[in-house]
Amino acid sequence: MEARVKADIQQHIVSTWLSGDERGFTDQTDLQESGILDSFSTLALIAFLDQTFSIQLEPADINAQTFRSVTTLTKLVMEKLARNGTEHAAK
Amino acid sequence: MRIDRLVTPWAKRAPDRLAIDGSDGTLTYGELDRLANQFAHALRASGVKPGDRVGVHVPRSGRTVAAMLGASRSGAVYVPLDPSSPPPRMKLVAQDCGLRHVVISPALLGNWLAAGVREPVEHFFLASEGAAPPGADPARVHPWSEVQAASAAPPEPAGDSPDELAYMLYTSGSTGVPKGVMISHRNALAFTEWAADEISLAETDRVASVAPFHFDLSVFDLWASLSRGATVVVVDESTVISGRRMVDRIQAKAITVWYSVPSALVLMLDDGGLAERGAASLRTVFFAGEVFPMKHLRRAMAALPQARFYNLFGPTETNVCLACEVAPPPSPEATAIPVGHPSCGDSVLIVDPEGRAVPDGEVGELLVEGPTVMLGYWDAGRRTPAKHPYPTGDLVSRRSDGELMYHGRRDHLVKIHGYRVELGEVEAALHSHPGIHEAIAMAVEQQLVAVAVPSDPQVSVLDVKRYCATRLPRYMVPSEVRLVEALPRTSSGKIDRVRTRTAYIGADWSLLRPAQRAEPRKES
Numbered sequence: 001m002e003a004r005v006k007a008d009i010q011q012h013i014v015s016t017w018l019s020g021d022e023r024g025f026t027d028q029t030d031l032q033e034s035g036i037l038d039s040f041s042t043l044a045l046i047a048f049l050d051q052t053f054s055i056q057l058e059p060a061d062i063n064a065q066t067f068r069s070v071t072t073l074t075k076l077v078m079e080k081l082a083r084n085g086t087e088h089a090a091k
Numbered sequence: 092m093r094i095d096r097l098v099t100p101w102a103k104r105a106p107d108r109l110a111i112d113g114s115d116g117t118l119t120y121g122e123l124d125r126l127a128n129q130f131a132h133a134l135r136a137s138g139v140k141p142g143d144r145v146g147v148h149v150p151r152s153g154r155t156v157a158a159m160l161g162a163s164r165s166g167a168v169y170v171p172l173d174p175s176s177p178p179p180r181m182k183l184v185a186q187d188c189g190l191r192h193v194v195i196s197p198a199l200l201g202n203w204l205a206a207g208v209r210e211p212v213e214h215f216f217l218a219s220e221g222a223a224p225p226g227a228d229p230a231r232v233h234p235w236s237e238v239q240a241a242s243a244a245p246p247e248p249a250g251d252s253p254d255e256l257a258y259m260l261y262t263s264g265s266t267g268v269p270k271g272v273m274i275s276h277r278n279a280l281a282f283t284e285w286a287a288d289e290i291s292l293a294e295t296d297r298v299a300s301v302a303p304f305h306f307d308l309s310v311f312d313l314w315a316s317l318s319r320g321a322t323v324v325v326v327d328e329s330t331v332i333s334g335r336r337m338v339d340r341i342q343a344k345a346i347t348v349w350y351s352v353p354s355a356l357v358l359m360l361d362d363g364g365l366a367e368r369g370a371a372s373l374r375t376v377f378f379a380g381e382v383f384p385m386k387h388l389r390r391a392m393a394a395l396p397q398a399r400f401y402n403l404f405g406p407t408e409t410n411v412c413l414a415c416e417v418a419p420p421p422s423p424e425a426t427a428i429p430v431g432h433p434s435c436g437d438s439v440l441i442v443d444p445e446g447r448a449v450p451d452g453e454v455g456e457l458l459v460e461g462p463t464v465m466l467g468y469w470d471a472g473r474r475t476p477a478k479h480p481y482p483t484g485d486l487v488s489r490r491s492d493g494e495l496m497y498h499g500r501r502d503h504l505v506k507i508h509g510y511r512v513e514l515g516e517v518e519a520a521l522h523s524h525p526g527i528h529e530a531i532a533m534a535v536e537q538q539l540v541a542v543a544v545p546s547d548p549q550v551s552v553l554d555v556k557r558y559c560a561t562r563l564p565r566y567m568v569p570s571e572v573r574l575v576e577a578l579p580r581t582s583s584g585k586i587d588r589v590r591t592r593t594a595y596i597g598a599d600w601s602l603l604r605p606a607q608r609a610e611p612r613k614e615s
Contacts, residue, residue, distance in 0.1 A: 019573055023551035024611045034553060035560030035568035039332040040354075040508060043362065059336050063329075 001081075005053065006074040012048055013070065017041060027070035037067060049073070055080040093276040094257050094314055095163040098124050099245070101320045108294065110317060111153035112344060113325040118153035120320070125243035126154070130161020130194070130216075132241040137214045137233065139192055141166030141249045144259065146185065146193035148172040149218045151304060151325050156313060158194040158218060159258070159304070166249025167192070169258045170271070171304035174199060174328070176564040178206030180269065184261050185212055188271055188469050197221035200232070253277040259469055260305055262407050263511050263567070265503065267519025271469035272407045274310075281462035282410040283315035285435040289414075290348065290375045290399070294320040297344060297372075301326045301337075301351040306510075307407045308379060311350050321348075331355060334363025338370060345372040350403075352509025353383035354537075356391045366394040379403040379411070380509030381537075382497065385421050388428070392420040404430035404497070406483050407511070410463040412437045413495055429494035430487065437461030439495070440480060441487055451491055454498045457483045505534035510566045512539065517569065520562045526550035529578060532569060533592050541569035542591055544577055548609035576604040 006027060014022045017036045031037040037045065045067070046057050055077065066076045098120060101108065106121030118126065134145060145162035147169055149155040162169040170188060172181055174196075181203065184190070194216045195203070201224035203209075216233045217223065223232040257279055259271040286292070298316040300323050302308035316323045324344045330336040337359050340346070356378065359365040376391070376398050383391075383402070392400055405412040415431035433439050441455040442448055449455040460480035467476040486498040503514040514532040521530035521543055527550065530543035543555060552572045559568045579590040579602055594602035 017570065018552045018556075019571060021552035021574070021608070023608065024553045025551075029553070033557065033560060035556035035565070036553075038565040038568065038570075041570060042332060043358070059333055062333070 005077050009073050010070045053077050097318045109322045111323050113152040114327045115152050126157035127160035128243050129238050129241040130158050131164035131246040133238045134165040139165045139167050143167045144170050144188045144190050146170045146172050146190040148195045148199050150174050154218050168256045173305045173564050177561050178203050178208045182208040194218050260407050263513035263516045265513045265515035267516050273466040275466050278463050281435045286311050287315045287319050292319045296321040296347045297324050298348040299324050299326050299346045334358040338363040338365055341370045348375045350377035352380040353378050354508045357387045360390050373398045376400045377403050381506045408465045409459045412459045430497045432493050435463045451489045454486050454488045457485045457487045507539050512567050520559050524558050539569045540571045542573045545574050545606050548607050549611045551611050574606040576606050
């Protein structure tokens, strides 16, 4: 599951903001320092994550640490999915 | 009147009234007045002389405002610096206007020092309690306690004339070097007084501060509000990226007046639930900086039926020179609204390329004369007086009812989400990359696009973006980079911008063939 999430995020970033050129891009690449994320692409990325993984990112989830790299984004999505799972199980 | 004197009358009359409501704390008029005096004394004690430039590189807060006001009271010209700008660009600005003193946050000072930017700055004043970053020279870094220990008594007035230089706003320059727009007290206050009168701004108002301080929209938020005893509510950098957070802030703080680029309002509609949640406290919405797409303007006006909407227009060089209220909301058939008629005591001319006035209905360049026209540019260390009347480079036509319609630019200046971007500055950054042979930049539907010919097949899109991010503010980093084999040429051999743009928009990759790629070298 985690590997799928990571691959989906990585592929989306490469196709949307790197014109499909994956050279040099890894799950550790700093998305802010590399000029990929600004306020507008961050919003587009939030919308992509919400839709693709059926989660609802809250303002508290969105900061420079969680949006640092594909790895930190994957961690965030996995946490949200796990929390959703617990809520469903409780109902 | 002068900016440095605006706050004191209110500090005497109503010292406990809230002047700045920031996310990191509040300042009453009395506190703001005293803190500005302390900044002025501390700056003078370290050698600031009348007319010196003082940089202010701090995220938006009450202390940032006090620093600008204090610099002004010390007799200096304040220069607000973009907190999102990388240090090499700050160095260009610092060198251009000879900044010897900079008020700065500890984190941003860390960035300056890490990038080796010191000259020509001799004194850094920390704007918060944090410790100086490692490697800082203690003799040049003044801790926050030094400002707090300074006298809060009014300093000796430094200047008297409203025509002296008050502040400089650095904007994108076509040669790749940012240039400073020199604004006098009279220039700034001609606009803020007009705007405050137009909407009867009063002590009861709570005015949002959305725009960064290096952006001319902020001149209204700060100096119009503080001249009328209103409260400035800071909508900080982490809030303006979220529509939901912005609507939360408007509701929580009962904001009454809002001035931003249309993009921020669209964000509140798309991502903040503005239409469903409303914002009953808002009575005035000013927008400027870019064209407001009609469908979104109609949505915004429907979401805020109690608010009056105004379109304000003007380059940084003339602040606001045209304005009009949007009333009633544009009809379903309307494809554009006017940019307005002359405001702030300005007058305008619309001329053809030979400088002759054009008849109503015909498109020509907008020339502006009047009290808001800047003193001139501070460029490459020299002061260049403004041309009069000032040619804006904007193309407009006059309707029979006297309102002006906008028809674009005559040069390579574009707007990306309200920010001015000289394509030449982006191209200069691209050209300085050792692996790029040639490149052009263009704006396509609010996206900045670069088309580049690499000279080294190992150059990747990531390399180009990362390189730009170290030299340009974030909003000037191309969101899309296309690496191609060659750019189309005109018959005279120049890069054909029009055909490049058309080929890009039409995805015609026969004209823009992708460049050969090689795997990038392993980073060592």
